[in-house]
Amino acid sequence: MSDTDKPELTNAPQMYVHYCEEEGCEEWGGFGRSATKEEPPRWWCWEHFPHKSYEQETALRRNLEAAERDG
């Protein structure tokens, strides 16, 4: 062990800020998808994520309806 083995703290991974790309939506884009490796990924919030499975879509709709009823 020597001081020269210390990891470079200046090389912290870059934080990439990405919000949902749906116009007018200011939610955090936690769900990304890129068509190819070369293409940069696009990001959406869960509600606007266009690649949900049918089951996931149904579950989301049920949650929204329940929230509307209770609210």
Ligand SMILES: [Zn+2]
């Ligand atoms: Zn959104």
